[in-house]
Amino acid sequence: MTTPTIVLVGAGRIGTHLAQRLKGKGLPVAQVISRTAAHARALAELLRTDWSDDWSEIRQDADWVILAVRDDAIEPVARLLAPYVAETLVTHTSGATPGAVLAPYFERFGVFYPLQSFSPTRMPIWSKIPFCVDAQREADLAFLKKVAKVIGNLVYQVNDEQRAVLHVAAVFANNFANHCFAIAEKILEDTDLPFDMLHPLMEETLAKALQESPARMQTGPAVRGDVDTILRHVEQLKPYPELRDLYLNLSKNINPALALPRGTKPKKS
Numbered sequence: 001m002t003t004p005t006i007v008l009v010g011a012g013r014i015g016t017h018l019a020q021r022l023k024g025k026g027l028p029v030a031q032v033i034s035r036t037a038a039h040a041r042a043l044a045e046l047l048r049t050d051w052s053d054d055w056s057e058i059r060q061d062a063d064w065v066i067l068a069v070r071d072d073a074i075e076p077v078a079r080l081l082a083p084y085v086a087e088t089l090v091t092h093t094s095g096a097t098p099g100a101v102l103a104p105y106f107e108r109f110g111v112f113y114p115l116q117s118f119s120p121t122r123m124p125i126w127s128k129i130p131f132c133v134d135a136q137r138e139a140d141l142a143f144l145k146k147v148a149k150v151i152g153n154l155v156y157q158v159n160d161e162q163r164a165v166l167h168v169a170a171v172f173a174n175n176f177a178n179h180c181f182a183i184a185e186k187i188l189e190d191t192d193l194p195f196d197m198l199h200p201l202m203e204e205t206l207a208k209a210l211q212e213s214p215a216r217m218q219t220g221p222a223v224r225g226d227v228d229t230i231l232r233h234v235e236q237l238k239p240y241p242e243l244r245d246l247y248l249n250l251s252k253n254i255n256p257a258l259a260l261p262r263g264t265k266p267k268k269s
């Protein structure tokens with residue numbers, strides 16, 4: 001593939017990881033633009049490339065502009081950039097935002113969404129990340145697929161509706177699952193028990209969920225209909241009143257036939 005002129009807008013978590021991976025695969029970012037000068041400069045120095053905090057300085061000869069800004073900033077930033085790159089391919093990296101938000105501003109738009117959770121302290125395993133791409137024009141779609149294949153391995157064409165569904169599912173699989181781990185950590189810490197003791201159980205939970213349908217692998221008092229144990233747990237959760245309904249709602253969701261006594265039913269939220 002001939003080297004495209006790539007402009008990265010945003011210098012946050014995904015922008016930083018993506019730009020380094022693109023560079024590593026011979027697709028260097030030619031310019032970093034970000035709202036906060038210090039962030040744009042820091043990433044540009046890491047990449048040894050140009051930077052700006054002035055939208056009007058965006059390279060007008062860009063072949064591809066990647067909007068890696070917060071979800072709620074995508075549309076306002078698109079509006080600011082539109083006068084300079086109206087005919088350039090512009091994509092965002094959001095799972096939760098329709099590609100169509102770019103339609104009023106650019107003739108050629110799309111989405112380049114890596115379905116993974118990126119953090120500054122962890123190196124992404126690019127070969128395992130599903131890249132969800134979409135574009136209005138066939139040639140742009142082909143380009144995005146090609147780039148995704150160069151920097152990753154798993155490439156899917158996913159439209160706005162499908163990506164919205166994926167994103168909801170990802171919130172359950174990642175954000176909510178992680179929150180449950182955090183709750184477990186807090187409860188153990190408060191009792192001076194090491195969280196490490198749960199690590200093997202957490203690893204086994206994930207291994208089993210990957211091996212088979214998680215619905216079939218469900219264990220615990222709720223799926224067994226073991227009301228006595230559930231009531232004891234509710235009693236133990238007294239120091240955490242905010243967790244009572246969460247515990248009961250999850251239990252009811254696992255087993256809708258669960259016969260809880262009056263007074264212990266979860267409040268409808």
Ligand SMILES: NC(=O)c1ccc[n+]([C@@H]2O[C@H](COP(=O)([O-])OP(=O)(O)OC[C@H]3O[C@@H](n4cnc5c(N)ncnc54)[C@H](OP(=O)(O)O)[C@@H]3O)[C@@H](O)[C@H]2O)c1
Pocket residue numbers: 009010011012013014015034035036037039040067068069070071072073077092093094095096113114115116117118119
């Ligand atoms: N992180 C992930 O795990 C992940 C995974 C997949 C997709 N995504 C998507 O990638 C995009 C960026 O996420 P991120 O995690 O990289 O976010 P982030 O680390 O919080 O970085 C956000 C970036 O948005 C810019 N920004 C925020 N508000 C702005 C505004 N009002 N106007 C202009 N720029 C603004 C910030 O600019 P300054 O720093 O210069 O102020 C920063 O560069 C989002 O659409 C997100 O949904 C993230």
